[in-house]
Amino acid sequence: MATETLTLGKALNIGLRRALENDPKVVIMGEDVGKLGGVFRITDGLQKDFGEQRVIDTPLAESGIIGTAVGLAIRGYRPVCEIQFDGFVYPAYDQIVSQVAKMHYRSRGKLNIPMVIRIPFGGGIGAVEHHSESPEAYFAHTAGLKVVSCASPQDAYVMIQQAIASDDPIVFLEPKRRYWEKGQVDLDAPLAEAYPLQAARVARPGTDATLLAYGPMVRTCLDAATAAAEDGRDLEVIDLRTLSPLDLGAVYESVRRTGRAVVVHEAPSNVGLGAEIAARITEECFYSLESPVLRVTGFDTPYPAARVEEEYLPDLDRVLDAVDRTFGW
Amino acid sequence: MAKGDPGASTRGRRAAPRSRKAVTGDPELVQLLTPAGERIDSVTGPDGTEYRVDFTDEEYRGLYRDLVIVRKLDAEATALQRQGELGLWASLLGQEAAQVGSGRALRAQDMAFPTYREHGVLYCRGIDPIMPLGLFRGVDQGGWDPNEFKFNMYTIVIGAQTLHATGYAMGVTMDGRTGGENGEAVIAYFGDGATSQGDVNESFVWASVFNAPLVFFCQNNQYAISEPLERQTRVPLYRRAAGFGFPGIRVDGNDVLATYAVTRHALDNARNGQGPTLIEAYTYRMGAHTTSDDPTRYRIASEVEAWQAKDPIARMKAFLERAKIADEGFFADVDEQARREAIDLRERVLAMPDPKPVTMFDHVYPNGSPLLDEQRAQFNKYFDSFEGSAH
Numbered sequence: 001m002a003t004e005t006l007t008l009g010k011a012l013n014i015g016l017r018r019a020l021e022n023d024p025k026v027v028i029m030g031e032d033v034g035k036l037g038g039v040f041r042i043t044d045g046l047q048k049d050f051g052e053q054r055v056i057d058t059p060l061a062e063s064g065i066i067g068t069a070v071g072l073a074i075r076g077y078r079p080v081c082e083i084q085f086d087g088f089v090y091p092a093y094d095q096i097v098s099q100v101a102k103m104h105y106r107s108r109g110k111l112n113i114p115m116v117i118r119i120p121f122g123g124g125i126g127a128v129e130h131h132s133e134s135p136e137a138y139f140a141h142t143a144g145l146k147v148v149s150c151a152s153p154q155d156a157y158v159m160i161q162q163a164i165a166s167d168d169p170i171v172f173l174e175p176k177r178r179y180w181e182k183g184q185v186d187l188d189a190p191l192a193e194a195y196p197l198q199a200a201r202v203a204r205p206g207t208d209a210t211l212l213a214y215g216p217m218v219r220t221c222l223d224a225a226t227a228a229a230e231d232g233r234d235l236e237v238i239d240l241r242t243l244s245p246l247d248l249g250a251v252y253e254s255v256r257r258t259g260r261a262v263v264v265h266e267a268p269s270n271v272g273l274g275a276e277i278a279a280r281i282t283e284e285c286f287y288s289l290e291s292p293v294l295r296v297t298g299f300d301t302p303y304p305a306a307r308v309e310e311e312y313l314p315d316l317d318r319v320l321d322a323v324d325r326t327f328g329w
Numbered sequence: 330m331a332k333g334d335p336g337a338s339t340r341g342r343r344a345a346p347r348s349r350k351a352v353t354g355d356p357e358l359v360q361l362l363t364p365a366g367e368r369i370d371s372v373t374g375p376d377g378t379e380y381r382v383d384f385t386d387e388e389y390r391g392l393y394r395d396l397v398i399v400r401k402l403d404a405e406a407t408a409l410q411r412q413g414e415l416g417l418w419a420s421l422l423g424q425e426a427a428q429v430g431s432g433r434a435l436r437a438q439d440m441a442f443p444t445y446r447e448h449g450v451l452y453c454r455g456i457d458p459i460m461p462l463g464l465f466r467g468v469d470q471g472g473w474d475p476n477e478f479k480f481n482m483y484t485i486v487i488g489a490q491t492l493h494a495t496g497y498a499m500g501v502t503m504d505g506r507t508g509g510e511n512g513e514a515v516i517a518y519f520g521d522g523a524t525s526q527g528d529v530n531e532s533f534v535w536a537s538v539f540n541a542p543l544v545f546f547c548q549n550n551q552y553a554i555s556e557p558l559e560r561q562t563r564v565p566l567y568r569r570a571a572g573f574g575f576p577g578i579r580v581d582g583n584d585v586l587a588t589y590a591v592t593r594h595a596l597d598n599a600r601n602g603q604g605p606t607l608i609e610a611y612t613y614r615m616g617a618h619t620t621s622d623d624p625t626r627y628r629i630a631s632e633v634e635a636w637q638a639k640d641p642i643a644r645m646k647a648f649l650e651r652a653k654i655a656d657e658g659f660f661a662d663v664d665e666q667a668r669r670e671a672i673d674l675r676e677r678v679l680a681m682p683d684p685k686p687v688t689m690f691d692h693v694y695p696n697g698s699p700l701l702d703e704q705r706a707q708f709n710k711y712f713d714s715f716e717g718s719a720h
Contacts, residue, residue, distance in 0.1 A: 027503075053503050059538060064492060064531035071442075071496020074475055075504070079496075095528070098486050099493070102470075106482055109692035110474035143693055167695035198699075245700035 002188045008150070009179035011157035012042050014187065016080065019164040020050050023078060026164055029056040029065060030082030030118075039084055040120055040179055062092035066117065070099050073113045080164055086121040087130025087303075093138070100169045101144030112167045116160075121149075122216045122266050123298075123313055124177035126306040133303050134267035139171045140244035140276075147244040148197060149173040151218035153183035155241065162197040173243075175216035200247040202254070206236035209260035209323050212251060212277060214240040217264045217314060224319040235323065243273055251277070252284045259290035260326040264314050269297040291329035294322045357565075358579040358611050361586040364639045366647025372587070374578055380590040386654045392585050393649055394663050395429040396642045399449040401667035402458050405674055406448075406465070410620040414678055416467045419446045423583070423615030426641030427548045429453055430588025431610070434596055435516060438479070440501075442494035442517045445483040446548075450518065454480050458670075459677050468681055488526030491517045491545065495532040498541035498599075507542050512600035516544045516592070522553025524569065525561045533573040533607075542599035544592065545570075545607040548582060550614035555627040570607035582610030583641040613639070686712065 006014070019026050028043055034057035037044030047055035058065050062083060069079035083089045089096075096117065103113045123132030139147045146168045150156040156174070163170040195201060203218055204225050211221040218239045225235040236254050240246065255261045261281055263274035278293035296314040304312050359372050359380050371381035384392070403421050410418040421428060428449025435441060441450055445464075452458055456478050463469040464483060471482035484490035494517035506513045523529050524547060536543045549566055551558050562569075570577025580591040588610055595606035613636040617624050649655040690705040 059531070059534050061527075061531045061534065063528055064495075064535050067489065067492025067528055067531070068496030068499060068535055071493040071498070072500045073496075074481065074493060075497045075500030077500055077503075091527070094486065095489065095492065099484075099489055103482075104695060105692050106471045107474060107692075108469060108472040109695070110472070111476075111482075112695050114695075146694065146698075245698045247699070 003184045003186045005182050006153045006157070006185045007180050007182050008153045008156045008175070009040060009042055011153035011183075011185050012160050012174065013044055013046075014185075015157045015160035016043060017046060017049075019080070019161050020046065020054060023164075025076060026078045026080060027054050027056060027072065028080045028082065029058050029069060031058060031060055031065070031084050033057060033082050038082060040176065042118070042120075042174070042179075043082065062088055062090075063095050066092040066095040066100060066115075069115055070095065070103065070113060073115055074111065078114045078164060080116045080118065083117060083119045085131045086119055086133040086135050089117075089119055089135060096139070096145070096171075097142050101142050104169075105144055113169045114167045115169045116163045116172050117170070118160075118172045118174060120176035120179070121173045122175055122177060123303060123309050124216065126309070128306070129303070132306075132309065134265065134298065136171075136173055136243050136265075137267060137272050140273060145169055145171055145244065146198070146242070147171045147173065148242050149175065149215035150241070151175060151178070151203075151213075151215055151239050153181070153185045155239075157185050157187070158189075158191065158194045159197055159241070161191055162194065165191070166197065173215055177216055178219060181219070198242045198245065198247060200238055200240045200242065200250050202236065202250060203239040204235070204237040206234040206258070208234045208258055209236070209262065209326055210251070210254040210258045211235055211237045211262050211264060211319065211323075212240060213237065213264040214243060214273075215266075217266060220314060220316060221264055221319060224316045224323070227316055228320060228323065233323065246273075246277065246280070248277070248280055248284070251281065255281055255285045256288040259288055260323070261289075261293045262296060262319065262322045262326060263293065264296045264319055266298045266313055268300040269295050270300045272297060291326040294326055296322045358581045359587045359591050360581040360584050361590060362581075362584045362644055362648055364583070364644050366644045366651055368586075368648060368652070374591075376576060378594060380587065380594065382586045382590050384586075389649060389652075389654050390659060392429060392433065392589075393642070393645050393655065394666070395433065395449075395453060396425045396585060396645060397663050398667045398670055399425050399429060399452050400642060401671050402452070402674055403448060405671040406462065407616070407620060409675060409678055410465070415462065415465045415620075417465050417619055417621060419465075419619045420616040421446050421448050423613045423636065423641070424548055424550055425449055426585035426645075427582035427588055427610040427612045430585040431516065431546050431592040431608075434589050434592035436510075436514070436596070436600075438511065438513045439596060439600075440475075440479050440481070440494075440497055440513065440515045442481045442490040442497070442515070443483055444487075444490065444518050444520065444523075445485050446520075447483075447518050451480060454478060456480060458674055462674075462678055463681060466678060466681055468684055488519055488523035488529040488532075491519055491523070491529045491532035492535070494543060495535045495539075495541055498536065498543040498605075499539050501542050502539070507600055507602045509601070512542070512602075514542045514544065514596040514600040516546050516596065518546050518548065520553065521547065521549040521551065521558050521561055521566060522556065523547075524566055533570070533575075533605075536605040537574045540602070540604040542602070543605045544595045544599055545605060546592065546610065547607065548610045548612055550612050552614055552618065552624075552628070554618040554622060555624075557628075565609070567607055567609035575605045575607065577607040577609065579609040579611055582612030583639050583644070585641060585645060
């Protein structure tokens with residue numbers, strides 16, 4: 001098995017390269033994705049190797065990126081759109097929600113929009129306003145869209161290719177603060193045999209409580225579990241991976257064993273993914289629960305200025321505090 | 330206002346502020362058939378292009394037939410709505426020439442992106458007029474394959490389809506399908522109100538910088554529901570194109586011949602790699618925005634009467650009579666055909682079954698969703714719990 005140590009960003013880059021190689025209908029489009037290789041360099045070198053018709057530097061208008069990608073999809077292309085930052089997706093919101101999500105339904109299944117919308121999301125990089133947001137709930141709430149998030153270089157490499165190969169329109173959320181984190185990536189494993197895109201996975205087995213996270217918070221939860229182990233608490237961490245639809249089978253199984261669940265995300269708590277997950281766990285695991293499902297999230301403020309984001313974002317201590325509270329119930 | 334005053338503009342008939350004159354005054358427009366039915370042999374456009382048509386008598390008669398049938402089917406749909414058989418109807422009354430002229434200008438390989446009012450274009454594409462009626466009856470939301478008919482599904486969000494058309498046209502270029510008679514071109518329909526939308530302006534930018542093989546066909550019917558053109562623009566709409574770097578031209582949208590000539594020329598330019606054109610088809614929405622609208626609240630009868638005198642069908646009939654291309658027998662035959670097609674449409678609308686409720690769960694995703702599978706199963710169980718339920 002040929003594994004390489006890669007950053008999450010580089011794993012995405014190689015995954016995109018493979019997708020371009022494997023299907024001539026795949027096109028990448030977005031702002032600065034060409035010569036610059038994207039502001040995070042995720043598309044680095046791709047225009048040079050695949051040309052300006054496969055890797056398209058677009059005008060600076062997000063609705064235009066998604067709207068023209070819809071037209072390309074009708075024409076038979078498989079557009080992979082990059083939205084430069086989470087906070088800039090909103091001008092495209094109408095096209096995503098009213099067109100991308102609904103075309104298949106509108107056509108009674110006669111038309112597919114096999115589009116991937118890549119969005120670097122979340123905070124923790126000391127950025128200015130609009131560069132640190134977590135808009136996943138807006139998209140998870142929209143029927144017709146699927147929403148996934150990768151948390152490791154291996155998943156980044158595989159999931160981006162799976163998303164591009166899927167006929168469903170997929171919002172692909174990339175944990176931007178983890179772009180530079182390294183991990184082992186198996187570049188040769190056949191895609192057909194890979195772990196499914198629309199499935200959660202146990203990232204760390206444990207017995208005492210269940211931590212549920214996705215994207216950037218998976219690392220935070222794994223660190224919390226390591227710290228808890230030193231105190232003699234064995235926490236299970238589940239990487240949800242797919243946010244819409246949620247894959248909660250493994251979650252229910254885990255919570256029935258542990259009796260305690262804590263959902264962790266950077267997005268604000270109010271009407272967020274955590275609320276949906278807590279409700280569904282309560283419906284399915286009511287008699288197994290030793291405590292209410294708790295949430296550790298960003299606050300219901302606009303994303304704050306960078307010098308206080310450390311206090312805004314869930315971290316190891318806040319996660320462990322919530323775990324403590326599930327035991328104190 | 331006298332009906333025999335066809336050439337008159339609406340200027341001065343309304344208590345309009347000076348600033349309105351720029352857009353409501355006599356439009357500089359390409360016209361090959363006057364409201365009185367007089368043929369103008371050719372018109373030279375601002376860029377020196379000579380616009381003319383060279384139709385056989387049969388083709389002239391064919392255009393007239395299209396106009397009459399399209400209007401008749403539209404009237405039938407309005408009646409169906411009034412009788413409760415359609416939930417809504419967006420009438421094209423008054424815009425028949427803009428739609429038939431541009432629709433007939435399309436070649437078989439061309440792709441059209443309509444709004445929700447392009448019933449006439451749809452008809453000219455050879456598509457069964459029943460196709461969009463499921464949407465207006467409320468039994469589906471379109472339900473056709475755009476690629477099968479070279480006609481996208483109706484788009485209700487104003488202007489959104491112009492971006493789809495632009496992306497599709499970029500794909501035509503990427504596929505190497507421009508150039509020559511067999512080259513492909515794309516047409517995007519929208520209205521005067523849509524020109525204020527960001528998506529339309531973004532599509533102008535995209536089409537321009539990517540030199541997309543695309544014709545922007547704006548039916549300026551003077552109203553966005555209740556808001557007159559002056560609320561959307563201070564300059565004639567066709568002039569907007571100049572700022573984006575491609576030609577814009579205004580055509581008499583009630584003149585089927587001029588509309589055909591201008592659209593065919595723009596489409597052929599597009600298919601030959603010469604990029605986009607904005608056509609402003611200057612016309613008038615004779616009816617309401619939709620059957621839910623009451624235009625008497627925002628416009629005066631004399632304005633409607635003035636446009637009545639510019640009717641697209643009357644002028645074509647006058648021309649056919651004057652040129653002795655058609656006789657009373659032909660006109661009676663067309664009316665009879667229109668009547669029969671309307672009856673057929675009505676009967677098929679009435680026979681349209683309601684969908685089974687559980688079908689609402691179908692086709693949300695090409696690859697399905699476990700969440701929906703679960704909800705569908707729960708719905709079936711609940712539904713089945715009622716006596717005599719069937720789905």
